[in-house]
Amino acid sequence: MAATLAQVQGLVEKRRDEYVRRLADYVRMPSVSALDWGVRETGAHIRDVLRGNGFDARLLPTDGQPAVIAHRAGPDGSPHVVIYGHYDVQPPGEDALWDSPPFEPDIRDGRMFGRGTADNKGQHLAHIIATELLLELNGQLPCSVTFVLDGEEELGSPHLNEALAGIRDELAGDVTIVSDGPVDASGHCQLVYGLRGIVAFEMTSTGAERDLHSGHYGEIPPNPLWTLVHLLASMKDADGVVTIDGVNELVAPMGEREQQAMATLEPDPDQLLASIGATRLAPSPAASLVERSMARPTLTINGLHGGYDGPQVKTILPHTATAKCDIRLVDGQDADTVWELVQAHVRRHAPDVQLAWHGAMHPSRTPMDTPYAEVVAGAVRSVAGAEPTHVPVAGGSLPMWVFTRTLDMPALLLPLGNVDEANHAPNENFVLDRFYQGIAISAATLLALGRAAD
């Protein structure tokens, strides 16, 4: 007899404590890719969990941290669903900023606090538990499922594309589902069809071989901070237009359907500003706020460092300065081409500045009329009782392009996190009701995809 959603939900209800314990055990394993803390051990742990559920699971070596690949076949003729998540986490940052230690999960007010709770361990664990429950109830999955769990997502997945391209046949799927990030601001689930890409880089300027007296040498060697300030000013104007030569010309226009969806998503500017504690908007040529995050590239200075920033005065001419930046890319802006344009721009405007590339992702876009969208949206409705918000492009970046571009299948992002999950920040947390709901949504999605093929 086919498992029903109600049965799945009944079991989740009964086993809440057990699932919370399992999430806590998983979060307790640090897997910080940026610092190479415990990543491989954590990958082996989650591989073993999947093996225990009857998945054919292994660590796929890459030139960096391994990915976990786990496959279990469904009935003949059923669709093949690829579920992507990542088991690495962001560095915890300063311990003092956390109310409880980042790798000692703590439950307060219905939330589990800890690094990786929502980004992304809790979200893919919800999918893993969903497959476990469907297997328990039915003896088989409603469709073939392959988990791809990345060990380097927080580094920008530098080796995922090459590694997955090498097992292309194994990953010949019908649709990819990715759960990462939060539901929308009103608490509704959202279905996201595209993501921005990114190019991250660092620019270093050097003047003299050491810091110098600003009175004796102030105008003698170039001041590396001024060099960077002028260079940065040449890359984006005061109206917010990115002025790196050639970058804007690559932007692909939004389709009609995407534009309609965008119009329904325009937030109230005052509310948005209040939610982030800001009082005014940055200058931008965009006609709307949605356009800023979906249809236009950004250039962000992540950090600008150099010279003296201690107490009182130290009148030095610093010998070196660094700017870390990222550009978020929209459809049409191939990451490799944009990086070439950045290099050419720097060569032209400040040839002595050293450039270092810190990773890139292409943008991705799945057409909004993909037939899988309605199947997944129906599954969300059956659990959450409301239509998911349909979002043509989300502002962040994930390696969805590996699935849409390299593996050539539609990819849908179905975030399960709470809006205030504080991902990448101190006190990251996952609302446990969202975790339980995520398990049900995942099971409903797999059941619906299996039925759709009947």
Ligand SMILES: [Zn+2]
């Ligand atoms: Zn993240």
